[in-house]
Amino acid sequence: MLKVGFVGCGWANQVHMGNLSKMEGVSLVAFHDLDHKKAIALAQQYGGQAFSGDAASMLATASLDALYVAVPPSAHGIEARAALQGTHLFIEKPVALSLEAACEIAKAADKAGVVTSVGYHFRYLAATRKAREILADRRVGMALGYWMGGMPQVGWWRQKALSGGQAVEQTTHIFDLARWLVGEIEEVSAFHAARALQGVPDFDIWDVGSVGLKFENGAVGTIHSTCLLEQGYRVGLDVFCKDFILSLNGNGLSLSQPGKKKELTFSNDPYFDEDRAFIDAIKSGRREGVLSDYQDGVKTLAATLAANRSAEAGRPVRIAEMFAFCS
């Protein structure tokens, strides 16, 4: 029986709880949230125990095989302690709010040799898998990414010190997809602005952002973010090659060439698949099914933090620069 604990009982971890509860040989035993009532409710639902006090004390008491961490970006940290105890880790994106914190956790996880998986579930969409196959033998010219929609209504999301802003907290999925499908990002140059939501209480992030990308392989691109659009708009990635356009939208893939257009729709549940892959990796010791481990998640974090730095400093920022503090 794999014993699983949860730090953070918000929407993201609830999705994971639902998935895990359907799996054989997995037991949901420990629940923690700063809002203790949430932990109690879920502990009741899944037959586990709710822990008050801090997450560290839960780790000390419950004997966990794996820990799911889904907290506001600024609240990461428990992972290092968990790793040192030999607890396998599933961590929701983004992996931290600073590279220093992320690198510390990465070191601990590496040393402990635990399985790590980061919740970049877009990698698990069947449409993404297909896109990756297709792009494997094509040379990408340009990639244009989008996370354009409304603003999540949780208070911490709109506070830079807690969320890091939209690129770090949310568009990170698209930055991650760009890395996964096109290649490592060498440099970013970002323009951010607050154009309409600055009057919203506690809002100190930006509501529009455009991040230019230079990939190590020579391709270029831009990832656009906005949280101005209550009606929603688009989340996806368009990739341009010679006489070939690949457009990824959710679990749908559009391919167009001269005289030929193909639409492919898939229907797998990427959250279930990523949870399945994580649990299987722990049980079997074979990690290939885990498409995004902690080190990978750190690289995506670096790109988004670089975008923040670029926007603030008014200059391009090389990703390598962000790792100056990591040894």
Place this chain on the structure above:
Amino acid sequence: MLRVGFAGCGGANQAHARNLSEMEGIRLAAFQDVEEERAESVARQFGGRAYSDGSAMLAAENLDALFVALPPAAHGIELEAARKGIHLFIEKPVALSMKLACEIAAALEQAGVVCSVGYHFRYLAASQRAREILADRSVGMALGYCIWGLPGHPLWWRQKALSGGQAVEQTTHIFDLARWLVGEIKEVYALHATRALQTLPGFDVWDVGTVGLRFENGAIGSIHSGCLVEHGFRVGLDLFCKDFVLILEANRLCVSEPGRKEELTFGNDPKLDEERVFIEAVKSGNREGILSPYWEGVKTLAVTLAANRSAEEGRPVKIEEMFCA
């Protein structure tokens, strides 16, 4: 009878000539092209005289107006034409260097002649409607696109010294539209690359480009160019305000808000309109209809040349920098 001449007999000026040939009171008097045969062929079509040299044409003909449609690097005849008091319709981009563009601007100012630049997207009824709609909205972000294949232009298009590359020669329309609908651009940061077409003979421009923008009014955006997808992708401009999206593509406007989506299609011919407005201004002296006077063309040129400089030097470039001597 207005006597009109044409400097450059490629596709752009042939199209202008066709339209003008159907207008009253216009005589298509003279056609000039460095390729003499082409000038002769077009002159035959419209009943004018052919020249291989621009100065020779200006000296011999008594022109009231001149349509200039040349590879970007070939501008210059405007100086002589202005001095002779000839009104000018100039195709985009207005030049390949800020130095020449400013010189021409000064000559036009001094001569007091009518001048219109061929930024015909401004004349699309959809663009004008968009401008009305945006008058009392604050744009957050503007995303522009000019992504399709390699135009059927002669070789000069793919040579940087002659065309300036796609942003300068072609995407300039979208940069111009962004300026017209959102506001002046303050700074650009551009990433250009050649990813597929480098093997084409003579090709030394880039086939993909993305230019980040910061506007003077605080809005941001980016404009994307590409000439590597033969089957085309799109040419358009998308504008994002709070809970409001405006998409402009050719003469079609799509507006969407929570619970409401509206699509408006218009049918005017923007090239015909810009030509009519120019001819009207020449005849009557009334220049109000001209939506893109020369200095507008200079400002749009500045943005695209700034993008080139930014891409080459790997740094953000403020547009004002382009106006220093």
